[in-house]
Amino acid sequence: MNLTRADDGPSPGLNCGRRNSSSSVGFCRKCAVQTRAFCAALDDAALAQLEQLHTICDLADEENLFTEGDPAAAFFTVLKGALRLSKSLPDGRRQITGFALPGEFIGLAAEQLYVHNADALTDVSLCRFSILDLERIGEEFPKMNSRLLAMTNSSLSLAQDHMLLLGRMNALEKTANFLCGLIDRAAAADQPTDPLALPMCRADIADYLGLTIETVSRTFTRLKVDKIISLPEHNRVRVNDTAALLRLAEG
Amino acid sequence: MNLTRADDGPSPGLNCGRRNSSSSVGFCRKCAVQTRAFCAALDDAALAQLEQLHTICDLADEENLFTEGDPAAAFFTVLKGALRLSKSLPDGRRQITGFALPGEFIGLAAEQLYVHNADALTDVSLCRFSILDLERIGEEFPKMNSRLLAMTNSSLSLAQDHMLLLGRMNALEKTANFLCGLIDRAAAADQPTDPLALPMCRADIADYLGLTIETVSRTFTRLKVDKIISLPEHNRVRVNDTAALLRLAEG
DNA sequence: CGGCCTATTGAATTTCTTCAAATAGTGTGG
């Protein structure tokens, strides 16, 4: 069988729909995140077929990829950059439910509508698949469905960890946990951790931890005063006492 | 192909391992939750095969099904009753991440270990599958994997809603949201909603909402004083002003 | 250099928690 790409109309994002796939055969095999993404389950032959279905999609800093309630036309693998996933209450209060990093996929919804907002935190590059192709992909490549399931389960587990944080940790523990999580993920992506980069602003951190920006700021200051971290720049953290930070992060 | 059941040793729970399947052919087709459970994706022939793999498992009130960190040997569909899913910090602070009701499945972990605790809230009856069979089930019945994926995505969406609640709602909104959610689920399961049953105690509600039992109690009292609800019994709620409750629940 | 945005700091206030006590409900043994 030869899979052909479903045409599902225009995509969000300025640069969505570029077709790297058709111009460069073997694109997927050279993909930087291929070993971590959901397509890691596939062998070369299957990968070559899947390659026909994807498009590349670029977003600038702060650009919106999709919004809660939008028809869910596509799902994405993050190739480069980071996105912010969030939900909001009618009056504007916002909860960031997670940050999507390279290798992770976003946009799979149980129903036909996206369940949260996705916004670019940095310049972002995405690998896009039509949701119309998902069912066929699943039937053609059962391994892929298993992998999607495993990755979704892993997101669910992270979500549950985060519920514990939101419901039962204090500001200091939340912040320490956030920093430890960032360090782990930076390390996993072979990015520097000693001066750890904070790709998001205080408001994003606050909305991720269920705090206000003032409380986040005060908590950073407290960690600084206690000599557990230092802040060479607003968006850069140096951890002086990893053990102490971990102790706080565990509750 | 004929699927045979993987033997993975003893199961938790007093009455685990009863083999209804072998004694009554067509058991699955008569199952009360079959249309809602993950096996709803299967046709009769596939269902008959799957039937060979399951065992029935009963738990008494407050009994533990599995604990965070246990080897994940099996996953379950709730047939009857309700379970409490929770995670805890080392010092005992607990967050209930959800309640599992009939038709839902629990125990699927991305890694080999369970990621949370599951305890019976009432007497519970479960349909048990060995995790060893999962991979084969997925390959044999691709539709089943799609359905598992959709159901997991739906759990993930609920988890994200709950993060918004935990991080950004106040006690009144949290409680109203909790009650509205219970009403919806009771209605979906064709259970009475006017005197709505609360199968869990105040401590469980508190740990679900990220509050203390005292705050939950005070909030119930406040809703009562405002004539939005009444409490004929501690475990029974009557909603007098659904519109007001919904308004609060939305934030 | 000035303006603008983000982050930090301070003071007052609110919400929720903690600690303590009273009340209601439930089950048990006599």
Place this chain on the structure above:
DNA sequence: CCACACTATTTGAAGAAATTCAATAGGCCG
């Protein structure tokens, strides 16, 4: 069937943590 004990729930008062409002400091860009 009742008294008693035990537990769950409610209520009250004091305290703590985080928020809100307000002002200041630090960066960045034109």
